[in-house]
Amino acid sequence: MLRAIFMIGLFAMLGLFAVGMVFKLFGGIVGLTFWLVALALKVVIVGGLLYFGIRVLSPGTAARIREKFAGTRLTRY
Structure with a gap:
């Protein structure tokens, strides 16, 4: 029983060390990853x-933009 408690404590300390x-x-x-995600969200x-x-x-220009970027996968390649 005491061994199990010490093992749980050891794993908790190792987990805290790893997170640190x-x-x-x-x-x-x-930080760079979160900054890039925020930048991508702003761009979207x-x-x-x-x-x-x-x-x-x-609306005509919007239709041309939609046709340019919205196609099936086979027509893109």
């Missing part, structure tokens, strides 16, 4: 707003 190493050593990589939002504006102001 991830956020200390790889903190820059984790701005692109969607621009497309919506083009769709409202010039």
